[in-house]
Amino acid sequence: MAKTGDRARPAAEPALSALDFALDRGSPVPLYHQLAQQLEAAIQRGVLAPGNLLGNEVDLSVRLGLSRPTVRQAIQSLVDKGLLVRRRGVGTQVVHSRVRRPLELSSLYDDLEAAGQGPATLVVRHETVPASPGTAAALGLAEGEEVVLLERLRSTHGQPVALLCNYLPPGLLELDDDRLEATGLYRMMRSAGITLHSARQTVGARSATAQEAARLGEREGAALLTMERTAYDDTGRPVEFGTHIYRASRYSFDFQLLVRP
Amino acid sequence: MAKTGDRARPAAEPALSALDFALDRGSPVPLYHQLAQQLEAAIQRGVLAPGNLLGNEVDLSVRLGLSRPTVRQAIQSLVDKGLLVRRRGVGTQVVHSRVRRPLELSSLYDDLEAAGQGPATLVVRHETVPASPGTAAALGLAEGEEVVLLERLRSTHGQPVALLCNYLPPGLLELDDDRLEATGLYRMMRSAGITLHSARQTVGARSATAQEAARLGEREGAALLTMERTAYDDTGRPVEFGTHIYRASRYSFDFQLLVRP
DNA sequence: GAGTGGTCTAGACCACCTG
DNA sequence: AGGTGGTCTAGACCACTCC
Numbered sequence: 430m431a432k433t434g435d436r437a438r439p440a441a442e443p444a445l446s447a448l449d450f451a452l453d454r455g456s457p458v459p460l461y462h463q464l465a466q467q468l469e470a471a472i473q474r475g476v477l478a479p480g481n482l483l484g485n486e487v488d489l490s491v492r493l494g495l496s497r498p499t500v501r502q503a504i505q506s507l508v509d510k511g512l513l514v515r516r517r518g519v520g521t522q523v524v525h526s527r528v529r530r531p532l533e534l535s536s537l538y539d540d541l542e543a544a545g546q547g548p549a550t551l552v553v554r555h556e557t558v559p560a561s562p563g564t565a566a567a568l569g570l571a572e573g574e575e576v577v578l579l580e581r582l583r584s585t586h587g588q589p590v591a592l593l594c595n596y597l598p599p600g601l602l603e604l605d606d607d608r609l610e611a612t613g614l615y616r617m618m619r620s621a622g623i624t625l626h627s628a629r630q631t632v633g634a635r636s637a638t639a640q641e642a643a644r645l646g647e648r649e650g651a652a653l654l655t656m657e658r659t660a661y662d663d664t665g666r667p668v669e670f671g672t673h674i675y676r677a678s679r680y681s682f683d684f685q686l687l688v689r690p
Numbered sequence: 691m692a693k694t695g696d697r698a699r700p701a702a703e704p705a706l707s708a709l710d711f712a713l714d715r716g717s718p719v720p721l722y723h724q725l726a727q728q729l730e731a732a733i734q735r736g737v738l739a740p741g742n743l744l745g746n747e748v749d750l751s752v753r754l755g756l757s758r759p760t761v762r763q764a765i766q767s768l769v770d771k772g773l774l775v776r777r778r779g780v781g782t783q784v785v786h787s788r789v790r791r792p793l794e795l796s797s798l799y800d801d802l803e804a805a806g807q808g809p810a811t812l813v814v815r816h817e818t819v820p821a822s823p824g825t826a827a828a829l830g831l832a833e834g835e836e837v838v839l840l841e842r843l844r845s846t847h848g849q850p851v852a853l854l855c856n857y858l859p860p861g862l863l864e865l866d867d868d869r870l871e872a873t874g875l876y877r878m879m880r881s882a883g884i885t886l887h888s889a890r891q892t893v894g895a896r897s898a899t900a901q902e903a904a905r906l907g908e909r910e911g912a913a914l915l916t917m918e919r920t921a922y923d924d925t926g927r928p929v930e931f932g933t934h935i936y937r938a939s940r941y942s943f944d945f946q947l948l949v950r951p
Numbered sequence: 952g953a954g955t956g957g958t959c960t961a962g963a964c965c966a967c968c969t970g
Numbered sequence: 971a972g973g974t975g976g977t978c979t980a981g982a983c984c985a986c987t988c989c
Contacts, residue, residue, distance in 0.1 A: 720957080720958060720959090721958080721959075722959090756960090758961085759958095759960075760960080763959095777968080778967045779968030780967090780968060780969080
């Protein structure tokens, strides 16, 4: 009951009944996911405005013909995404968001492509070398063991942006230079059945050496953004170690953090 | 045998029965959280070694006298932390070694987390100024509206590390310089009842101006790491806009990413 | 006191992986 | 075929917030 009360309150009323959620029980897509998607769409479209209360979970589950845990699971996934906030004793409301994508294990290639910058990649080196101490430690190999070294120069609009140096465990992946230049390394890994799970990154800065400056089209001593990353697949096996440098004048890392209680 | 094979290994036996989980139903701490904590402790202590299967959820719930959803909730929280991996039809296993230390991604707090190393803060400026266009946009205010400007120099071991420049909405917070120097801005916000929810960050690099170099003890033109951040509370209201610069020779951002399916 | 989310139970069926 | 996690149900009681 109590949902017909049409009083104008400071925190706007649901108006959620206007939304018709279409749940398909025959679909392979889980019900909670269908609901989450449609809620998210409603938020993005502005049907659910920031600050709006969502209406209580019990009513919602009854109206949708779902159990409360299922509805909760849908809501929780949006809370995890930072779109909703729950307050005990109050309700669930849409966050005032300037939200952008939460930092993903970003491949530079994907970032640039998403920005519509038509990335171009040039494979500079691609050979097998003995692992340096640092590389061996990162990849969990013995020092001097062979690793695949991959060095690429990435540009947009004809201007170099980054120099990417990657080390991969031997035999991990079939690397074809042409495909590497047409797509990104992570994309190739994914299509080779390697599912990335996590990565440890260190982002810093330093001045360009003469050689780096020449390759990137900067002046010697120019500020460079550096990133070192070790990526792991879902078994915890290291699959990539990379040291990347970016022209600070043309690139920066942009991401959103969510604070988890 | 060498583990150069592509397969995830057949995986060791649980040995989980050796663990005695002590669950206190009288505690205000939720059961799933108690279980998660004890599982995590077992993993950190190495009782549950990387690659170990956890034993199936049904058995586990029976042995613990919990329902399966409760056990699942505990496991899920560790999966979210990246400590465990689930595979349908296979089981739940501990992620392999290296990935473990989450090094909490909350870059948000690392000003404070570093507190273990006795950081010192000096409030350089603390006054009310009209908002610049960029500041006004970030904080959702009108240009020229008054904001609190806070400039701090942070050092460790007697060496400057960062120059922190923050802008806060007027009247948000009572700022006492002594407390600001004794603790961090975020800690003061929290104790004032402001719960941080998310932040948007941009990390880049640039060369130090003469003035910046002098303040930070670097040479002019030295590489600096820059961060620009807008932080929001749980209603989506901007509560802080900051532009920070760090000595790249003494500071870098270090974090772990998890890939969410 | 009324309403909200937070937690928990005891089942059930299904999809997937491995042998 | 047997075991695993993935999903879902229909209830229950509690803790918290607000009026």
